[in-house]
Amino acid sequence: MRRWLEGLKQLRRYPSAVLGMLLILFLVGLSVYTVVAIPYSQALDLWRGGDHWRMHPVNASPVWADRLRGGDLPETQIISSDEVTARVQEFPGGRRLQIPLGFDYQSSAFPSELNLFLRVHDTERPPFVRFIWQAPDGSEQVIGGRRVARDERVSISQDWGLERRLGHVPHVGLMMDPGSGNPSQPEVLTGIHTMLLDVVMFDEAGSVSADLVVYGRVHGIAGTDHQRRDLMVALMWGTPVALAFGLIAAVGTTVTTLVIAAMGVWFRGWVDATIQRLTEVNMILPMLPILVMVGTLYSTSIWLMLGVVVALGIFSAGIKMYRAMLLPIREAPYIEAAKAYGAGDARIILRYMVPRVLPVLIPTFVTLIPTFVFLEASLAVLGLGDPVLPTWGKVLNDAQEQSALYNGFYYWVVSPAALLMLTGLGFAMLGFALDRVFNPRLRSL
Amino acid sequence: MNRDTTAETLLEARDLHTWFELRQWGFLRAGHVRAVDGVNFALRRGEAVAFVGESGCGKSSLARTLLGLHRPTRGEVVFEGGHLEALDKRGLKTYRARVGYVQQDPYGALPPFMDVGRILSEPLIIHGVRDRETRQARVRAALEEVRLTPAESYLSKFPHQLSGGQQQRVVIARALVLEPSMIIADEPVSMLDASVRVEILRLLRNIQVERGLTLAFITHDLSTVRHFAERIFVMYGGRIVEQAEVNELLDHPQHPYTQALLAAIPDPDPDNADREHAVPGGEPPSLANPPPGCRFHPRCPEAMAGLCDRDEPPDFEPRPVHLSACWLHR
Amino acid sequence: MTQPALLRVENLRLAYRTGRGVVRAVDGVDFDLRRGEALVLLGESGCGKSSLAKALLRLLPRNVQAHEGRVWLDDTDILALPEERFRRDVQWLRISMVMQAAMNALNPVVRVGEQVAEPLMVHRGWSRAKAMERAAEVFALVGVSTDFLGRYPFELSGGMRQRVVLAMSLVTEPDLVILDEPTSALDVLTQAGIMNVLKRIKRELNTSFILITHDVSTSSEIADRVALMYAGQIVELADARHFFTEPAHPYSQMLMASVPRLHQPDPPQHIPGQPPDLLDPPAGCRYAPRCPKRFGRCDEMPDSITVGERHHVRCWLHGAGP
Structure with a gap:
């Protein structure tokens, strides 16, 4: 435990890490606030559109965007x-x-x-x-x-x-x-x-x-869309959805991938061979088209998508990477010692092999989160977003369908894109700094 | 000191073979590496013995076979009357609690992400010591036994915060915490600094004597053996070529290999610079394809053509209680 | 006996910056070495002996905080030479080095003969044929059959690879060869074989050696002079004969007593305590905290005191009163 705390202390030496953490903190704070301020059912109801919004203008840009330009819309x-x-x-x-x-x-x-x-x-x-x-x-x-x-x-x-x-x-x-x-x-x-x-x-x-x-011609912080909906709802609710999706997908894939890779390395023989072949087959399967197919033929519920993403992510290139990291660990004397004092297979895998690579994994894991956030957004842009949830991707999808950029509604694209970028930036900056802390070989002296 | 070295046999190896399959392209069988190839010995309760040999002589494979980490290909290991190769999973686990293991590289032997308290508790948890207090007490006792005192100050240290000597003490404490009747130490000091080596060897020896343990001490360094073991087995090419009580063997080596080995070890002496060692030419034999007859004959200055290169020498007893597998004693 | 020194090191210092502070790995080292002489740098791991070799050869990592002093090779201060001239004129041609575990650092895809010949082609500009001829000579010198010239490193045993590495360091006929733990990873018989080769080369070629080791017994195999290092300093510098028979520094004495000997009835003694942290070494004698003979004056840093011909000890026990 102390090692982690020490690691965190070291993080303070990296301004990018501090900035990254602030960004993440902001996003997490926004998520918490959103979930409390606009309960889930209310958000769904609002996003369905209709009478709630009859007193909102259509396609009004954010107030600040106009005021910054010195306008008085x-x-x-x-x-x-x-x-x-x-x-x-x-x-x-x-x-x-x-x-x-x-x-x-x-x-x-x-x-x-x-x-x-x-x-x-x-x-x-x-x-x-x-x-x-x-x-x-x-x-x-x-x-x-x-x-x-x-x-x-x-x-x-x-x-x-x-x-x-x-x-x-x-x-x-x-x-x-x-x-x-x-x-x-x-x-x-x-x-x-x-x-x-x-x-x-x-x-x-x-x-x-x-x-x-x-x-009016301007509205609030986020502006409104073609259905008079205040985009703030989607931008705010997009945050917890994106973070949850990214986090769950990243945890789900890395942990299972790691454990499976460790099992392959430990048992060798046919277990390893099976895992490797499955991975190789899975690696050449294109993920996005499969998701599109699932979305088209079955359902675009975010939970289903999450499940498919995790399932496809398990036997991914990560297995090869972890295998390469775990192979030398398998031969480490401390593993032999553990076997010699009677540790069983499960214990060796979970308590002796997996923790050894965790420090290397944490940064990878942190940088993986935004990948899944982007994936979720991409799916929504492709029209495979969850039909009821307000998300950043959905906003982008609407903007695209309404030719927002052509019509000059830049805010419609810029704000969700900016939030996506902030998420990516926050996690990436933290992840790279973590990489330097936990993999000291990368640290230049 | 040696309360009952003449007494009971604790462990006996009979015609023990540990071979590893060699594969070509991953599946074709291409013969065997005969790491341990027909080894017989008996260890008495409470004695310290040394297995000595160069790298690749099979001494580490022997250690791992005795620890149950490799299955013997042929032959048997009898420990406290039970047959090791006949043990089921549970039996093997119990056996492992009876035999402690001290490895060569102390830093590598300790999981870097566990603190000392955790490292020493692990064997206890695995062997069902549920009560936390009992575990703590046994961990503390083990630390005190290896002179890491006060024990409390070490419990929360991580391996990288300890010196090499301290790390090796933790490894020894871990081997002791299950109260085994035998300890197998594979080159326990070869990775340590010269000044720490003696300290660790003495510690092992003291614990062995105090607890009446059997200590099988595997080393390539004959010069340390005299003071820390009672009997020596010299290994070459997967076999034991010579065995005797320690002073007997060091003072009257019989096998030409042992003689060469002893001649190659310098004591610190300024006159060394003026003389060259008589070193047998060639390299240790390949265990995948050992020479016929005596395995040392290609390098042996006294090899007899037609005999040493054809027939395996049996154990002769050229001096009382001193066995040597060499046709010279015929 | 008044032969001039080949190498004279004066007040050499090397310090590294680390995350926790400045490590003074080499802290004021003086010694000299004559042509054809072998000096053994003896010490426990972390005493600065490898850093000293790197400081001599200017093989410095990036986090060097200080690198000062003078290293005279004949009449040239090689630390003051411009980097490029040092690489061109001194490295390999005058001084070569066998790194620790160099035998495992041979290029796996180049035949060993070519690896040995390469310094000649690079530093002397020799033709390939001429360099290979010379490589074959050096192979014979270190006791490797010339049949092995065309082999790859993985086809050779550890002992053979170590000989190849040695051949590489000798091929340019340098005046001084620095060997960092050349035998510590090898078996007893192989080790003895390599030491035999070194003795023969020293006798036949009149090459000077600096051998870095932690093993007292190995050091006695070749040493004319012994420099015992402790915590970045040379605590005793003496002829081998004096050092092994009547060491003057308490640390030397205890170290000699800790060596297990094959033909000695007394068990070896261990040295209690631990070497100091080089981030924060004691102000006085660095060995004082472990020394059984310490007295009041040991709070001061002892000078290097001359106790005999070419025999210097950093210990107040041998000093004149204040």
Whole structure:
């Protein structure tokens, strides 16, 4: 045990190891936080998409990406009727409500979309709503009116008639400065815009509430995808999934590989021959196509993939490497001594041979983790990712399918790729430093 | 000192052969290496004997056969009345607790990833000493017996933190911890510094005498033997060529090989620089293809044509209790 | 007797940097060696004897912290020579070395005859035929049949390989051959054979030898002079006759008593204690902690005290009072 502690102490002498450990620590911390903050079932539910995200913009880039470039792209504003006071006029058989949904708009860029979500409560008789847009310069624009039966979404941006009338898509046409010179390059009229809802209720009891969503062009730390999903969910949940996959696959393959190699070396004869032949056959089997086949024909569950990866990884080139390391150890006097004082086969393999190569193995093992993380991501990019889990690979897969780079959504590719790289970097830096600590021959004097 | 050297026989080898198969291209049988080729001797309880010979004479293979690490090809080993070659797995395990093993390279003989306490506990764990306290006590006793005191300060040391001499003491302690009745030491000091060698040999000898153990001490160095063994077996080409009580053999060597060996060993003496040794020419025989007749005859200055190169010499007794396998004594 | 020295070493120091500190492997060594003389550097492992040989031949690892002193070969300070001139003029041609376990370091895919001839072709620029002829001569000298010139190393026994390595070091007719533990891995009879060869060469060629060994008995086979090293220093430097019959330093005396002898009724004695850690050697006499004869003055580092003709001892027992 002390040897390990000493090794760790030595690690402090390597700045790359410290940095690597910090990176790993960060990733582990992020994983723990994620799992606590967004429980598994909730994450799956969120990632399935749908109504959770209706108030998020489509394909918005991260806020920091815009601010770093000195931009002032708008963030999403949600104006709720609960926060404003409505003017009420009673009349026989009903009421008239005037709900001003005002917001201060200061960005020089237009919002990406305008939507209004209406909810009607406690009435059987659908009220009539007129939508009036009041611009900061005092002008008014009647958008239209309609009966609202229940919960309804009014997609102002997709109002073709309005678009024709305004000569621009509505979220531009409504908010542009009419005095701006070039009509093909409209400018935003900053100030307080108000969407006035003129509601006529044919009932005394009912009420109407509304949310006006002025969708921004930037969102949060990670941005959103084509389904309005906040990428943060996938980036965060991708961390524990990637780490767990990498760790389990690395542990599973190295430990079993090592034990099997040790068995071959110890028993020799047909045991060794069988293991060697199996390895040789397995080494020429291409792993990725097999995974693709399993994924296509059977299931893309991450656990199945993990199982197949470990199973294929056991009889890998590692067996040859460990065999080469273990062969001289088999002849070590201490093994002969152990046999001479009565140690059995299992004990010799597990307690005398395997621990001897562990120090050499730890660095290899640490550098192996990101390989499996990348493998999992690659599978997801190929469309063989777990169908329900949010992972980095899935984000990349979506980005690829939506031609993210072509459309200029760099963030969509860059953030999962950066996380993958950080993982690789962290483990690699730690692994190489460990290699120097545990294999002093590599240490230059 | 030698309480009952005349008494009971502890271990007896009868016509013992250990051959290793030679293979060509991995599967074709290409003959045998006759590492041990017809060896007879009996070791008494409580005596220290030395097997002496050059590398490749089969002495280490003999040691491993006696330890049950190689199966004898032919012949038998009788230990405390039981036949080694007839033992099943359990019997062999029990036998291994009765025979301790001290190896040549002390650093290699200790697992580098275990501390001394663990190293010494291993044999006890394997042989079912479950109680931790008992184990600790026996480990401590063994360390004290090899004069690694205070024992506590060594328990948590790793082999690389010990000097060569200390490492070899740990190896000896490990051989003792199961309280064997015999210890086989294969070149126990040849890898150690000259000044430590004497210390280790004395320790082994003292323990052997105190415990009344049988010590089979395998060495290539005749000069150390006089003070640390009672009988000597000289081996050459897989056979024992001469055996006698230690002073008898060193003072009156009978076999030409023993004589050459003794003549080649210098005592520190400034006159050495002026004289050349009479060294028999040639090389030790190949054990895969030994010469017919006496194995030493190709190098022997006194070889008799037509006899030594044809017939294997039997053991003669040219002096009382002194056997020599050479036709000269005919 | 006033013959000038072939090699004169003055205050040679060699220190290595390690992770735990500076190891002073060779710490102020002086000795001289005449033509045709054999000096044995005797000492336990870790006493600095191999480092001393490497310091002489400038075969230094990268972590050297200090390498100083003077090594006069005839009238040239070979430590002060530029590296390239040293390699060209001194190495092999004037001084050659047989490394420890060199017999296992022969190139396995080159015939031994060619390996022996190679230094001649490289350092003397000889033709292949001429060099092979010379190699055959040297083979005869070290007692290897010339039939073996065309063999590969794995076809030779350990003793034969050791002779080949020896032939390699002799082929350029150097003035000085340094041998690092030339026989310690060999069997008794083989060892005796090699020592016979060395004695013959020394007699016939008048070559000087420095033989490094831990084995007192082997050292007596060839030594004219003995330098006993302890913890990086030479504690006694004497003619072999004096050293083996009346050693002056307490360590020499105890070492001689620890040698098992075939024809002696008394059992050998062991030397208690351990050599000091070269990272942190004692301030005074390095042997004092193990010395039964230590007294107050041993807290000071003893000088090399001359006690007879070419006989120097680092021990206050032989010093004049303060």
